[in-house]
Amino acid sequence: MVDYNGRLSSVYAAGRGMTVDEVKRWTDAFQPHLPGERPLTLLDLGSGTGRLTPGLADAFGGPVYGVEPSDRMREIAETTAVHPDVVYRKGSAEEIPLPEASVDGVLMFLSFHHFRDQQQALEEVRRVLKPGGVAFLRSQFADLMPDLFWYDYFPSARTVDAGMYLSLDAVKSLARKAGLTPADDVVWVTTEPPRTLRESYDRLKLRALSTFEHLPEDEIEAGFARLAADADRDPDRRLSVHPAAMLLLSRTGS
Structure with missing residues (x-):
């Protein structure tokens, strides 16, 4: 498990922040799969610093509940991601502090692998x-891992990341056992702008990705030294953008 009350909370917004355009691209990707009427009530489960939570309220009318177990991440959200239709609550995925059948949609944005009990x-x-x-x-998903450029600098990172995630079929199996109906395949969403090597290095060096919490320090130091040198040599090189995988889970029946 990763401690989001410590160092990560201090760098998360800078290292993992989204532009207004990126947030809108995500909410646009959610639109076709939600009911057409507005307002909609949504849950941002594992809302962190609230990088998407206010955007959900803007797009769907609110109320939106951001449920986050880390006190420090939630405090940052309550200060920097304020919205009149957003309420942040302490809670976990295993004990969501909301009534039964109370929300139209749930967002789990890169939080599922942190849940203690995914079932x-x-x-x-x-x-x-x-x-x-x-x-x-x-x-x-362990069987759909992107080929991220920075894996070349940190030899253990690809294995570490793959070990954090279940395969797509395994997640679908858990969903079915929970009474949810998974879509046949993932939806691929491209929201990030292409970044230069320098821009990517400047974000990555903050170590806001939880992957770095699991790598040996000597590997991290050597990798960033190589990456910094390459960024100095070729700062304007544009890197490939990898689409993001999203699985839709529906509550069918009563």
């Missing part, structure tokens, strides 16, 4: 979803 979490997601509601599971 129980999905059962809770089904409980709080209204019949016909949809959960958006934005995650990596």
